[in-house]
């Protein structure tokens with residue numbers, strides 16, 4: 032039987048307990064077949080070493096089958112613009128994890144904020160370029176004439192591969208794909224995205240494509256989420272839509288995410304959408320379900336489809352009993368134990 | 376008694392009937408004191424003349440006391456990237472309408488998509504620069520090596536004035552201001568915005584400032600909108616949040632907007648948030664309430680506070696009766712007549 036080497040980066044705050052929970056669940060679903068190596072890279076690590084991860088961090092991670100990440104960031108200790116650019120974002124880019132997949136649906140027993148339920152959305156977020164390229168600068172810094180520029184960079188290769196990934200996912204599901212831009216106001220980047228979409232659409236005649244502006248689709252996720260299925264968007268737009276997706280599915284405690292390298296030329300990374308939540312970090316009430324859902328996505332990516340499905344079923348059994356469905360109502364441990372019991 | 380010269384640009388699609396409705400209501404609230412001049416600038420105008428407005432369009436508008444706009448765009452006739460950049464966006468920029476104000480609350484009788492009600496949010500959107508600066512380009516166009524760049528440009532003057540405007544509005548309301556960035560991923564533009572915010576906060580010690588990332592506040596608008604009051608955001612982020620605001624207030628049919636030049640060095644422009652909605656343009660069912668609310672904001676801006684308040688009360692009387700509260704249920708004319716009757 033294959034065993035899998037998993038690099039574990041719990042990170043900061045509630046990243047630590049939810050990652051621990053997720054790994055216990057994963058180990059139970061695939062006994063003896065996961066070898067986890069933990070790396071303490073985090074804001075505390077930065078305070079000690081001046082770096083979010085060692086110089087050879089990326090090389091170290093490269094040999095693993097997958098990366099399991101908790102959450103990164105603790106603004107009171109290290110500015111987010113440093114911590115994220117020192118750890119999370121470079122991993123996504125270095126390992127060409129260009130497809131960030133985030134599923135949004137209500138787990139049984141969860142009452143979301145919307146009157147309507149019944150949606151099942153798969154967001155595909157571009158994860159390596161676009162608005163988070165990190166290109167830009169500041170001129171006349173600190174003076175009244177200062178100008179700051181931030182350049183979104185979209186490459187043909189980058190746009191094409193994420194759109195293809197979106198078309199493929201749409202094929203596997205309803206055959207419907209929503210592409211998100213703001214081409215009425217951003218006439219270079221987003222018009223380009225639209226053009227590539229139209230070109231590729233010819234290759235996927237079986238996929239019905241809809242074009243939305245980011246403002247309109249954000250409203251649609253609240254007004255008529257049941258009308259959406261697979262959604263493909265740029266780095267920033269996908270970031271926003273997936274927090275919205277998390278909101279309509281009941282909160283960030285439920286939102287899972289996979290940073291996928293579809294070519295498998297480097298490890299993929301699995302992390303909940305939520306952040307490190309310093310305010311509740313020591314209360315023991317972080318919801319581990321998003322992290323557990325994320326390791327289920329990891330097992331699926333590794334080919335362990337059956338184990339992944341068992342975790343999902345166990346989670347759904349637990350939430351159907353009302354455990355873990357209301358923020359803060361159950362302890363992290365209690366929810367984790369319930370999932371483990373349901374796996375028996 | 377002062378009379379006001381209003382430039383009216385109905386634009387495209389449902390922009391035409393809702394603008395007509397709004398002007399009838401405004402005329403009723405301020406009898407004999409509005410002189411409206413209508414300009415047919417639109418996508419049809421473009422098809423006839425090759426321009427969205429005449430060369431001297433901006434100069435023509437400059438002498439008016441205010442501009443009342445319906446909606447611009449009809450993608451099947453003219454690409455949005457042409458129509459918007461040829462009319463709406465240049466007006467906002469030329470007249471330094473840097474503050475786009477958009478109120479979000481439920482009118483009586485309107486059932487929004489959220490289980491919870493009870494919110495009252497005022498979004499202040501930067502309206503002249505940032506992500507919609509129009510700076511960018513495309514290299515190796517049409518080849519596999521193409522790169523498209525879109526540069527967000529934030530100036531000290533631009534950021535400072537919109538933030539000051541936000542602080543002032545917060546002062547007039549709850550004393551709470553939420554500033555929106557994405558400084559963890561966009562380390563030039565958004566870190567700059569945060570710095571200016573912190574600097575100005577020292578001048579407004581009576582205002583309590585909160586910092587949110589765009590993804591987090593988008594989720595918050597759905598999970599806990601009652602926790603927000605005045606929200607200040609960049610051009611793109613404000614654009615997205617105000618469509619979300621429209622969604623939680625029951626839909627785009629209710630969302631009003633004012634493009635304000637706070638220095639009054641040029642006319643301000645008032646327009647509903649919704650677009651031209653070509654699909655329902657000929658059905659006579661466009662909801663005029665957003666446009667009517669927008670002219671109420673216009674009268675308020677012109678100093679006609681009492682007339683503005685009367686329009687708001689009339690609208691609320693009408694929606695409390697269940698008229699205009701459900702999309703498509705009442706005809707445009709029916710809703711307009713009801714508001715006019717309520718003004719008596």
Ligand SMILES: CC(C)[C@H](C(=O)O)[C@@H](O)C(=O)O
Nearest residue numbers: 104115119270304559560590
């Ligand atoms: C922490 C932040 C940089 C990150 C992102 O925007 O990518 C997060 O919001 C996410 O959605 O994974």
Ligand SMILES: CC(C)[C@H](C(=O)O)[C@@H](O)C(=O)O
Nearest residue numbers: 215216246448459463614648
């Ligand atoms: C039509 C479009 C360019 C416009 C904008 O994004 O500014 C609209 O969405 C709005 O919100 O006023």
